[in-house]
Amino acid sequence: MPVTYKVLTPHDLDTIVSPRGEFARAVLLGLSKHEKSLPSRYFYDDEGSRLFQRIMHLDEYYPTGCERCILENHRDDLADLLAGEPFNLVDLGSGDGSKTNLLLSRFLERRLSFRYVPIDISEAAVSEQAGRLETTWPELEVRGIVAEYFDGLLWHSRDGSRRNLVLFLGSNIGNFRRSEARTFLRTMWSLLADGDLLLTGFDLKKNIDVMMRAYNDREGVTREFNLNLLRRINRELGGSFDIGKWRHYATYDVFSGAMESYLVSRVEQEVEIREINQRFHFDPFEPIHTEYSYKFLEIDIEELGADTGFLIEDQFYDDRKYFVDSLWRVEKPIA
Ligand SMILES: C[S@@+](CC[C@H](N)C(=O)[O-])C[C@H]1O[C@@H](n2cnc3c(N)ncnc32)[C@H](O)[C@@H]1O
Structure with missing residues (x-):
């Protein structure tokens, strides 16, 4: 008998499991575990x-208010850093983008030259946000991408001519286990260019109640x-x-x-x-x-940045120090 072998692709696996292959596989895997x-x-x-948009408006859900306050207080610092050359504002897991609007409005007021790139797996989130932006700021260039974080970032980085400020807001980073967060940030670093900026929301350890x-x-x-x-x-x-x-x-x-x-x-x-x-x-x-x-301590954030190739530029806190938006710069060794 001839010996053959086949390299299974994600497409092959999708066809044997179900049309909704990825979700089905994750459910099968997750519910089969002990x-x-x-x-x-x-x-x-x-x-x-x-x-989730309703959660963001709840009194008890403090991260939204904290991050709004941070972005309001520091959007001019970000604008100062970015002024002078065209850039992309990439919003990973953009959701309804309501906090990002604080940056968009100020960047437009200051006539910065930029393109907004929201990336989210939820098509409803991206399309509804795109509709709202078109009405509010028709002059804003928006290139929404419905995809997984890194598929979207990879697609976006084909056009590598501009500097990027990547937003990873809302404490999404906290959804990864510690080792996964490292892998995630390392992958992010490898997809970005020297000098690109990353603004990540970290929910800090606080009163357990x-x-x-x-x-x-x-x-x-x-x-x-x-x-x-x-x-x-x-x-x-x-x-x-x-x-x-x-x-x-x-x-x-x-x-x-x-x-x-x-x-x-x-x-x-x-x-x-x-x-x-x-x-x-x-x-x-x-x-x-x-x-x-x-939830994080400041030292956790410093170690995470250093371990994944980033330089910590600044730490933006809310008044109660419940939350921090940490601004990192990609550092790549000279080839
Ligand atoms: C917690 S919400 C945060 C929304 C927004 N960034 C904010 O701070 O208000 C998380 C968002 O990330 C998106 N998301 C979750 N996992 C994702 C993934 N693996 N790839 C792309 N988007 C993802 C969700 O659809 C959701 O809109």
């Missing part, structure tokens, strides 16, 4: 993105945001999750320094997911881990 989990990036279908309230709001919007992941499996993958049999649970792990979100089964139950042809058993009180939101 300690079940689902990746947090699947929170953001259209419904999830809308729920303040953090607990932020992830357990009184209106229950965070609960609905978490449960939407099961609804999404029902909608897209033919799941049979009975939402009433699940509860949202968010707590702070003092050892890891992360707020962690779970969905906990209220009863013993079986759930079928047709698209992947599987049934999953859940014991009473069995959790599915859905999100990490790591």
Whole structure:
């Protein structure tokens, strides 16, 4: 018999698992583990993105207010750094872009020459934001990209002639485990050019009660945001999750320094997911881990920057020092 071999591509895998291959694979993998989990990036279908926009307006969810205050106070510092030559303002995981608008308005007022590049996996987020921007600032050049962070950044970097200021706001970096955050930032560094800037939002360690309230709001919007992941499996993958049999649970792990979100089964139950042809058993009180939101000390941020090839240019804090937008510059050795 002739010996052959085939290198499987992501496309091949998609065709054997299901048309919604990537999500289906992640669900299959996550729910097959002994300690079940689902990746947090699947929170953001259209419904999830809308729920997150409501979270951002909750009193308990302090990161939004903190970051607004930081951007208001420091947008001229950023404008000063960027004035003089054309640049790209790249917004990774742009969401509704409401905080970014603070920068856009000031950069336009100061007549800086720039293009705005929002990158988000949620098509609803990018298209709705693009619509709003067209109405508010018709003179603004917008090149939205619906993609994973790095697919989008890779696509964007084909045109490498301008300097970039990359925004990674809203403490998205906290959704990665420590080692993943390093890998993420290293990859970012490799896709950017010497002198490019990165502004990352880090949620700082603080009173545990303040953090607990932020992830357990009184209106229950965070609960609905978490449960939407099961609804999404029902909608897209033919799941049979009975939402009433699940509860949202968010707590702070003092050892890891992360707020962690779970969905906990209220009863013993079986759930079928047709698209992947599987049934999953859940014991009473069995959790599915859905999100990490790591909190940082200043020293953690300094080490992260140094370990991943960046130079820390500045640290912009809010008044209570709950949050920091950390401005880093890419440093590449001379070839
Ligand atoms: C927590 S929200 C932050 C939105 C905005 N940057 C802010 O600070 O208000 C996260 C956003 O990142 C997007 N997102 C999450 N994971 C992503 C990924 N892997 N690639 C691209 N976008 C992603 C979501 O769709 C969502 O709009």
